[in-house]
Amino acid sequence: MSEVTFERIDDVAVVTLANPPANTYTAELGDGLLGSVRKAVDEGVRAMVVQAHGPLFSGGADVSMFQDRSGAEARALFAEAFEPIAALEDAPFPVIAAVHGQCLAAGLELALACDLIVAAEGTQFSQTEAKIGATTFLGGVDRLAQRCGPARAKEIVFDAGFHDAATFERWNIVNRVVPADELRDAALTWAQKLAGGPTAAHAVTKQLVQHTLAHGARETDSYLLDVATPLFDTRDMQHAVNLLLTQGVRQFMANHHEVVFAGR
Known part of the structure; x- marks a missing residue:
């Protein structure tokens, strides 16, 4: 069962996503994330960290949502799914994604909607949608192009391959790479510094x-x-x-x- 928890540490909101075993992204998880961003705005927090519980940040979307859907049905589904993406980008404070393990497909799109990405060493990233005959439905290729340029974004999505955190940092997709056991502290410390700023x-x-x-x-x-x-x-x-x-x-x-x- 998916769950989104909200914790406030001084002026920083820490939002934790959980949907074991692979933290697949679902409509329920998206609703919980949207509610958490709105709560953070209402409470006047000054920065936010988005993290995930368990061995990986996200294995992507729950593909059962795609089975036997028409294009019209998919349009309605993704129109609603963009709400938490937009909420993260429009939040009036810096948002940091703290990612680890694997960050795939919809999970990567969620991280890309955050202002900054801190990744644990060894994290594997991929936009895997081409493997099921699809493209990125939550703005992944768009936001990759913003960070690393159009040619590299198309390479990542066309190939649907895996890339490590150091490569994504070199390509300007990830801001910082830290030891895995320091991920939460690194993200929280950065968020607290930003929260203390203007x-x-x-x-x-x-x-x-x-x-x-x-x-x-x-x-x-x-x-x-x-x-x-x-x-x-x-x-x-x-x-x-x-x-x-x-x-x-x-x-x-x-x-x-x-x-x-x-x-x-």
């Missing part, structure tokens, strides 16, 4: 990246005037600017970790 600014950064991927840099320059300049009205920015002017650049940069951001 989350109002981080939320705008997410919006700017999404906008430029859809519309290009020149249109995003105009969009920036709408979404980024209001940061001048936040306590975060004014507090940091005043510290910079008071301390000088060198001292401020040396002590920047001491700046306390309020996120508004």
